[in-house]
Amino acid sequence: MNFxxxxxxxxxxxxxxxxxxxxxxxxxxxxxGLDHSxxxxxxxxxxxxxxxxxAVDLPGHGRSEGPPLASIAAMADWVAALLDAAKLGRAAVxxxxxxxxxxxxxxxxHPQRVEAIALIGVAYPMxxxxxxxxxxxxxxxxxxxxxxxxxxxxxxxxxxxxxxxMWMYGDTLARLARLAPGVLHGxxxxxxxxxxxxxxxxxxxCPAHFILGARDVMTPxxxxxxxxxxxxxxxxxxxxxxxxxxxxxxPDATLDALIEALQPEAAA
Amino acid sequence: xxxxKYPGFDTLALHAGQSPDAATGARAVxxxxxxxxxxxxxxxxASLFNMERAGHVYSRISNPTVAVLEERxxxxxxGVGAIATASGQAALHLAIATLxxxxxxxxxxxxxxxxxxNLLGYTLKRFGIETTFVAPGDPEAWRGAIRPQTRLLxxxxxxxxxxxxxxxxxxxxxxxxxxVPLLVDATFTTPYLMQPFALxxxxxxxxxxxxxxxHGTAIGGVxxxxxxxxxxxxxxxxxxxxxxxxxxxxxxxxxxxxxxFLLRARREGLRDFGACMAPMTxxxxxxxxxxLHLRMPRHVENTRQVVEFLSxxxxxxxxxxxxxxxxxxxxxxxRLLPKGCGAVFSFDxxxxxxxxxxxxxSLRVFSHLANVGDAKSLVIHPASTTHYRMSDxxxxxxxxxxxTVRLSIGLEDPQDLIEDLERSLRLPR
Numbered sequence: 001m002n003f004x005x006x007x008x009x010x011x012x013x014x015x016x017x018x019x020x021x022x023x024x025x026x027x028x029x030x031x032x033g034l035d036h037s038x039x040x041x042x043x044x045x046x047x048x049x050x051x052x053x054x055a056v057d058l059p060g061h062g063r064s065e066g067p068p069l070a071s072i073a074a075m076a077d078w079v080a081a082l083l084d085a086a087k088l089g090r091a092a093v094x095x096x097x098x099x100x101x102x103x104x105x106x107x108x109x110h111p112q113r114v115e116a117i118a119l120i121g122v123a124y125p126m127x128x129x130x131x132x133x134x135x136x137x138x139x140x141x142x143x144x145x146x147x148x149x150x151x152x153x154x155x156x157x158x159x160x161x162x163x164x165x166m167w168m169y170g171d172t173l174a175r176l177a178r179l180a181p182g183v184l185h186g187x188x189x190x191x192x193x194x195x196x197x198x199x200x201x202x203x204x205x206c207p208a209h210f211i212l213g214a215r216d217v218m219t220p221x222x223x224x225x226x227x228x229x230x231x232x233x234x235x236x237x238x239x240x241x242x243x244x245x246x247x248x249x250x251p252d253a254t255l256d257a258l259i260e261a262l263q264p265e266a267a268a
Numbered sequence: 269x270x271x272x273k274y275p276g277f278d279t280l281a282l283h284a285g286q287s288p289d290a291a292t293g294a295r296a297v298x299x300x301x302x303x304x305x306x307x308x309x310x311x312x313x314a315s316l317f318n319m320e321r322a323g324h325v326y327s328r329i330s331n332p333t334v335a336v337l338e339e340r341x342x343x344x345x346x347g348v349g350a351i352a353t354a355s356g357q358a359a360l361h362l363a364i365a366t367l368x369x370x371x372x373x374x375x376x377x378x379x380x381x382x383x384x385x386n387l388l389g390y391t392l393k394r395f396g397i398e399t400t401f402v403a404p405g406d407p408e409a410w411r412g413a414i415r416p417q418t419r420l421l422x423x424x425x426x427x428x429x430x431x432x433x434x435x436x437x438x439x440x441x442x443x444x445x446x447x448v449p450l451l452v453d454a455t456f457t458t459p460y461l462m463q464p465f466a467l468x469x470x471x472x473x474x475x476x477x478x479x480x481x482x483h484g485t486a487i488g489g490v491x492x493x494x495x496x497x498x499x500x501x502x503x504x505x506x507x508x509x510x511x512x513x514x515x516x517x518x519x520x521x522x523x524x525x526x527x528x529f530l531l532r533a534r535r536e537g538l539r540d541f542g543a544c545m546a547p548m549t550x551x552x553x554x555x556x557x558x559x560l561h562l563r564m565p566r567h568v569e570n571t572r573q574v575v576e577f578l579s580x581x582x583x584x585x586x587x588x589x590x591x592x593x594x595x596x597x598x599x600x601x602x603r604l605l606p607k608g609c610g611a612v613f614s615f616d617x618x619x620x621x622x623x624x625x626x627x628x629x630s631l632r633v634f635s636h637l638a639n640v641g642d643a644k645s646l647v648i649h650p651a652s653t654t655h656y657r658m659s660d661x662x663x664x665x666x667x668x669x670x671x672t673v674r675l676s677i678g679l680e681d682p683q684d685l686i687e688d689l690e691r692s693l694r695l696p697r
Contacts, residue, residue: 167349
């Protein structure tokens, strides 16, 4: 479904359902260089189970008009503006990686709009190596290779895919191949530059859930500890077999964790 | 700082797509000889049917053994995923049926396997899909044949049987300029000799019956998607970019982006046409793939020796193998096929059809049959068998003459193959 946010066309997948202000709403925010379909199975589930779903394409990603937003704070404000455009009041925000930082910041900046957050594959600080940033700045294939290989558990290329017939590395590389030059670098820089994580965590007043891949080498579970400690009452689910791409590597476990975390009564 | 590294081709050929069996620890790929899979509960069943969870429902749509083959081939080709089919022809049909409706048009190379030529030139016409055949090495012919209704450009990486080398970078750029994808039949090259996606192709398929299986034991096909073609931007594929009534109004591109083509091909194509692969077949083809990187160099090396022998033989009019300077696509082959031009080639005998018949009937090591890509060496006469429905004019355009003999070189001692040919060519005419 297309919306207009700050005068620019913005797309959010709604699982082929019309939005209904009487239903609870889930916003899904993807990670660096990706788009709404990264949450394909999970967002579809909730769309068919009584929720409004807005699985967004951040500006400059997927079907949303650019330019990309340069900071996590700007992305968080954009999520709130999208809710305005969709005429929806409150929402739980599910974010993956960079999108998890966006969900965290949105909960801090817009507490009246965010009723729960689920942070998948998150770290704080979310430092990006110079080599990765430099390669992305050059739009070098090496950056896409780093995102692909570090973005999955080490066993992924020599193992089966829960989604029959699909090759996870190939899927990530094909997604990244569609990106406009500079988009991945902008996203990685926004993650690297984000310094407000602990301040935002202290302001979070809604239920917060962490879903972390035990084999994540991009954002290892230990790198989420500072945030977990800083958010009062935060709960964590560790997904044993997954790396950073939890929605693809462990789709059912990730969905089950989200179902448990985002029961409407839990967010109320 | 050194960047991360992908596993090599040989490692992927042995491991990609398979984890040791969770229930038993089996290291070899288990043959899941089952039609269906028990749901955990009613909610789980509904979620699988509605694509909210990953998993298997019914083996016509997916099967754990078949999925290993699909994932391994996607890994070896650098695609997003793959669908294994009942045959190579089923893979070609699945690609076409997923991409277009009656009224659509295909531009295809003239140098095709006879079965593919039949499908495009005759059978699909009955369903309202027209094909224009062009000389594979003529870029202007490809470009000029494209119409507003064109939905696909199609050729073989190495054309059957004259081994026309498809200029994949050139033809794919022509396709992309017109907003249509390029599909290639990569059977003769396998992912070991050519990586068509890296050269610009969007979709590819194999007759897995041939070098992938490699032992002449199983019929199968594999259709692989690069995930790189932007169906939405093209605007020519409502099958993938508009709501589909046959699957709850799903817009496949919106739903899954890079996976749109495979999603519709699996959820509609396998569901409705049903040309799926059996798990036992997938196992047999996987056994072949595990040694593909060992077999292909030997196939090529044996072929080079046989080609050298035949090209110097006085009874041979010409040998069509792109590694020979006399082949029209020699320069292109050096650029696109540095590891070799495969193990299937043709040659013309002096003496035409009768000379060809005598040779074929005299050979002892070579088997006279309608297949290629076996570990054993094979021989056939295309004009009277695989390509017999083509007109003389089309045969000539595909470089098939009445005396053309096609060989598929196997893994025997190459001296035995040469001696078999030498003896048969020496027999009184």
